Amino acid sequence: MGDAYLRYSFTYGTENEVDCLYDVLGLKPGDRILDVGCGPGRHSHLFAEREIDVLGIDISNEFIKLASDEKSKANFLRQDVREMDFEDEFDAVISMCQGGFGLLCDPESSIQNPDMDLRALENMARALKPGGKLALSAFSSYFQIQYLSDNDSFDALNGVNREDIEIMNTRGEKKAAVTWTTCFTPRELRLMSQKVGLVVKNIWSVTPIEYKLLPCDxxxxxxxxxxxxxxx
Known part of the structure; x- marks a missing residue:
């Protein structure tokens, strides 16, 4: 799955995402950032090239191995965001493409437990130094409902989208899979942030790949x- 992940179209905008994050977070060389749900390290490696001190964490052993195999100054650690205990350590925390937020659900447990994402957000907030900034992406409930595909079903009570997908490994073998993704409104993101002690500076809609910041739509x-x- 690790190599296959990098073939998904949304990964093509990685450099634009890093450019955007570097700007909105006000980063400078030497800053320390935590990349939550780093996957194979596509953001972490680019930040490291800019002399940012990066620690990437992910729950997947396969992703951490793939990320660590790259020649980069970024560091990686297998870690579940719901269990991490960093405190006042990072100038910035990022969580992109639902790597550590919004994917913490499954049909057996987390759909019945909406606190999973709140726990993750609380731990991200704790990891920040006072005055540190969080940049976090989340799926839009508005978009998901408006453009619900034939392969999707939306649980309106819990804001969770179920999608039947097909994944392919490096040998070209295909396998059916199901993803469960929590979707959010800007108001929900604002209220959750306030609950964990974060001050919301802005919420934007972002375009795929180009990663342009737009008013919420x-x-x-x-x-x-x-x-x-x-x-x-």
């Missing part, structure tokens, strides 16, 4: 939340 699949940890 119903035409784009993701929101980008920018929030700051209070200094007191």
């Amino acid at each position: 119903i035409e784009n699949p993701e929101f980008l939340l920018l929030a700051e940890k209070a200094t007191q």
Whole structure:
């Protein structure tokens, strides 16, 4: 799955995403950032090239191995965001493409437990230094409902989208799979952020691949939340 992940179209915009994050987070060489749900390290490696001190975490052993195999100054650790205990350590935390937020659900447990994402957000907030910033992407409920495909079903009570997909490994072998993704409105992201002690600076809709920041709309699949940890 690791190599196959990099063939998905949404990964083609990685450089644009990093450019955007570097700007909105106000990063500078030497800053320390935590990449939550880093996958194979596609963002972490590019930040490291800019002399950012990066730690990428992911729950997947396969992704961490793939990320660590790259020649890069970024560091990687297998870690579940719901269990991490960093405190006041990072200048910035990023969680992109639902790597550590919004995918913490499955039909057996998390759909019945909406606190999973809140716990993840709380741990990200704790990891930030006072005044540190969080950039987090989340799927848009507005978009998902408006453009619901034949392969999807939307649980309106819990805001969870179920999608039947087909994945292919490096040998070209295909396998059916199901994804469960929690979707959000800007209001929900704002309320959750406030609950864990974050001050929301902005919420945008973002365009796929180009990663342009737009006022919140119903035409784009993701929101980008920018929030700051209070200094007191």
